[in-house]
Amino acid sequence: MIVVLPVALIAALVVPQVNLVMTPSIEAFAVRKSPGPIARGDYVMFTLHHPIAGPNPVSVTKHALCMAGDRLTMFETPSPLVPHSRDGHYFCNGELLGVSLPQAHNGMKLDHMRWSGIIPIGMVYVGSTHPRGFDSRYFGLLQIARLTRMERIL
Secondary structure (H helix, E strand, C coil), X not given: CCCHHHXXXXXXXXXXXXXXXXXXXXXXXXXXXXXXXXXXXXXXXXXXXXXXXXXXXXXXXXXXXXXXXXXXXXXXXXXXXXXXXXXEEEEECCEEEEECCCECCCCCECCCCCXXXXXXXXXXXXXXXXXXXXXXXXXCCEEHHHCEEEEECC
Protein backbone atom coordinates (compact mmCIF):
# COMPACT_ATOMS: atom_id res chain seq x y z
CA MET A 1 0.00 0.00 0.00
CA ILE A 2 2.86 2.37 0.77
CA VAL A 3 4.13 2.00 -2.80
CA VAL A 4 0.87 1.44 -4.69
CA LEU A 5 -1.10 4.44 -3.38
CA PRO A 6 1.52 7.11 -4.26
CA VAL A 7 2.05 5.55 -7.71
CA ALA A 8 -1.72 5.46 -8.33
CA LEU A 9 -2.08 9.08 -7.23
CA ILE A 10 0.72 10.24 -9.52
CA ALA A 11 -0.75 8.27 -12.42
CA ALA A 12 -4.20 9.78 -11.79
CA LEU A 13 -2.72 13.28 -11.93
CA VAL A 14 -0.39 12.79 -14.89
CA VAL A 15 -2.30 10.53 -17.30
CA PRO A 16 -5.27 12.86 -17.94
CA GLN A 17 -2.82 15.60 -18.99
CA VAL A 18 -1.16 13.41 -21.65
CA ASN A 19 -2.62 13.13 -25.15
CA LEU A 20 -1.54 10.33 -27.46
CA VAL A 21 -0.81 11.26 -31.07
CA MET A 22 -2.39 8.64 -33.33
CA THR A 23 -0.92 9.70 -36.68
CA PRO A 24 2.44 9.12 -38.38
CA SER A 25 2.42 12.69 -39.71
CA ILE A 26 3.79 14.12 -36.44
CA GLU A 27 7.05 12.98 -34.87
CA ALA A 28 5.57 12.67 -31.38
CA PHE A 29 3.76 9.85 -29.61
CA ALA A 30 2.54 11.79 -26.60
CA VAL A 31 2.04 15.51 -25.95
CA ARG A 32 0.74 17.67 -23.13
CA LYS A 33 -0.49 21.23 -22.81
CA SER A 34 2.24 23.81 -22.59
CA PRO A 35 1.72 27.40 -21.43
CA GLY A 36 2.75 30.39 -23.48
CA PRO A 37 2.02 31.95 -26.85
CA ILE A 38 2.07 29.81 -29.99
CA ALA A 39 5.17 30.29 -32.17
CA ARG A 40 6.28 28.85 -35.50
CA GLY A 41 7.15 25.17 -35.16
CA ASP A 42 5.18 24.60 -31.96
CA TYR A 43 2.96 21.56 -31.62
CA VAL A 44 -0.67 22.63 -31.55
CA MET A 45 -3.86 20.70 -30.86
CA PHE A 46 -7.34 21.49 -32.16
CA THR A 47 -10.67 19.85 -32.89
CA LEU A 48 -11.21 18.94 -36.53
CA HIS A 49 -14.70 18.77 -38.07
CA HIS A 50 -14.25 17.36 -41.60
CA PRO A 51 -15.77 14.48 -43.61
CA ILE A 52 -12.38 12.76 -43.89
CA ALA A 53 -12.23 12.56 -40.08
CA GLY A 54 -15.58 10.81 -39.94
CA PRO A 55 -18.93 11.82 -38.49
CA ASN A 56 -17.54 12.89 -35.11
CA PRO A 57 -15.02 15.66 -34.43
CA VAL A 58 -11.49 14.47 -33.67
CA SER A 59 -8.61 15.96 -31.73
CA VAL A 60 -5.64 16.63 -34.03
CA THR A 61 -2.03 17.58 -33.34
CA LYS A 62 0.05 19.45 -35.95
CA HIS A 63 2.77 22.10 -36.10
CA ALA A 64 2.15 25.84 -36.43
CA LEU A 65 4.02 26.41 -39.70
CA CYS A 66 3.03 29.80 -41.11
CA MET A 67 1.98 32.60 -38.79
CA ALA A 68 0.12 35.91 -38.98
CA GLY A 69 2.12 38.40 -41.06
CA ASP A 70 3.89 35.66 -43.07
CA ARG A 71 3.35 35.34 -46.82
CA LEU A 72 1.61 32.10 -47.79
CA THR A 73 1.92 31.35 -51.49
CA MET A 74 0.02 28.61 -53.27
CA PHE A 75 0.24 27.55 -56.89
CA GLU A 76 -1.29 24.62 -58.73
CA THR A 77 0.16 22.07 -61.13
CA PRO A 78 -1.41 19.12 -62.94
CA SER A 79 -1.44 16.11 -60.63
CA PRO A 80 0.66 13.15 -61.74
CA LEU A 81 -1.54 10.88 -59.57
CA VAL A 82 -5.06 11.48 -60.89
CA PRO A 83 -5.79 12.58 -64.47
CA HIS A 84 -7.57 15.94 -64.85
CA SER A 85 -6.87 17.00 -61.28
CA ARG A 86 -4.48 19.53 -59.76
CA ASP A 87 -2.10 19.60 -56.82
CA GLY A 88 -1.53 22.68 -54.65
CA HIS A 89 2.02 23.66 -53.63
CA TYR A 90 2.22 25.72 -50.43
CA PHE A 91 5.10 28.01 -49.46
CA CYS A 92 5.59 30.15 -46.36
CA ASN A 93 7.95 33.06 -46.99
CA GLY A 94 9.38 31.08 -49.92
CA GLU A 95 9.89 27.79 -48.00
CA LEU A 96 7.93 24.74 -49.20
CA LEU A 97 5.44 23.54 -46.59
CA GLY A 98 3.82 20.76 -48.58
CA VAL A 99 1.95 19.64 -51.69
CA SER A 100 -1.71 18.65 -51.64
CA LEU A 101 -2.95 15.40 -53.13
CA PRO A 102 -6.13 15.03 -55.21
CA GLN A 103 -7.42 12.09 -53.21
CA ALA A 104 -7.01 10.43 -49.82
CA HIS A 105 -5.57 6.95 -49.26
CA ASN A 106 -9.14 5.60 -49.27
CA GLY A 107 -9.89 7.19 -52.67
CA MET A 108 -12.01 10.07 -51.27
CA LYS A 109 -11.62 13.21 -53.38
CA LEU A 110 -9.73 15.96 -51.57
CA ASP A 111 -10.21 19.63 -52.31
CA HIS A 112 -7.28 21.83 -51.41
CA MET A 113 -7.15 25.38 -50.12
CA ARG A 114 -6.90 27.91 -52.94
CA TRP A 115 -5.60 30.97 -51.15
CA SER A 116 -2.42 33.04 -51.20
CA GLY A 117 -1.48 36.21 -49.37
CA ILE A 118 -0.34 37.62 -46.06
CA ILE A 119 -1.77 35.52 -43.25
CA PRO A 120 -4.19 37.72 -41.30
CA ILE A 121 -3.77 38.48 -37.63
CA GLY A 122 -5.30 35.73 -35.50
CA MET A 123 -4.85 33.02 -38.16
CA VAL A 124 -2.26 30.27 -38.70
CA TYR A 125 -1.39 27.55 -41.22
CA VAL A 126 -0.90 24.19 -39.49
CA GLY A 127 0.69 21.07 -40.90
CA SER A 128 3.49 18.55 -40.90
CA THR A 129 6.30 17.42 -43.18
CA HIS A 130 4.47 14.17 -43.98
CA PRO A 131 3.44 14.12 -47.68
CA ARG A 132 0.08 12.54 -46.83
CA GLY A 133 -0.61 14.66 -43.76
CA PHE A 134 -4.12 16.11 -43.55
CA ASP A 135 -3.66 19.74 -42.64
CA SER A 136 -4.24 23.34 -43.72
CA ARG A 137 -3.56 22.33 -47.32
CA TYR A 138 -7.09 20.88 -47.22
CA PHE A 139 -9.06 22.67 -44.50
CA GLY A 140 -7.46 26.11 -44.67
CA LEU A 141 -6.14 28.52 -42.10
CA LEU A 142 -7.23 28.15 -38.48
CA GLN A 143 -7.94 30.74 -35.83
CA ILE A 144 -5.06 30.72 -33.40
CA ALA A 145 -7.60 31.09 -30.58
CA ARG A 146 -8.88 27.57 -31.44
CA LEU A 147 -5.42 26.06 -30.91
CA THR A 148 -3.82 24.76 -27.75
CA ARG A 149 -0.03 24.92 -27.49
CA MET A 150 1.43 21.49 -26.77
CA GLU A 151 4.85 20.04 -25.99
CA ARG A 152 6.24 16.65 -26.90
CA ILE A 153 6.89 14.27 -24.03
CA LEU A 154 7.47 11.08 -26.07
